[in-house]
Amino acid sequence: MYQVYVLNNTSGQKYIGLSKNPQTRLLQHNSGASRWTKDKGPWKIAWTSKPMNLSEARKLENKLKRQKGGLGLKTLTRLEGS
Template identity: 90%
Template sequence: MYQVYVLNNPAAQKYIGLSKDPQNRLLQHNSGESRWTKGKGPWTIAWISKPMNLSEARKLENKLKRQKGGLGLKTLTRLQGS
């Protein structure tokens, strides 16, 4: 099973991804193992989806990424603030 996650950093940037183990993936992001997030941390998990199959997770990840961090992302994840 997979989960979609949203990360935040101190510069209010967001990163959306999917993983079988979001907590371990967060460690990878914070240790510089991910090209896009490297040097932009520390990252914290703002939101994690319920577990789902890979197809569902990819659909949700793409839907969230299309929101570009705007109101749609906040509505879909119920995130508050920035």
């Protein structure tokens, strides 16, 4: 099972991804192992989805990424200040 997650950094940037284990993936983001998040941390998990199959997770990840951090992301995740 997979989970979609939203990360926030201290600059207010967001990163949306999916993983079988978001906590382990967070460690990878903060260690510089991910190209896009490298040197932009530290990152914290702001939101995670319920566990779902890979197909559902990819659909949700893409839907969230299309929101560009706006009202749609806030509505879908219930995150404040998105």
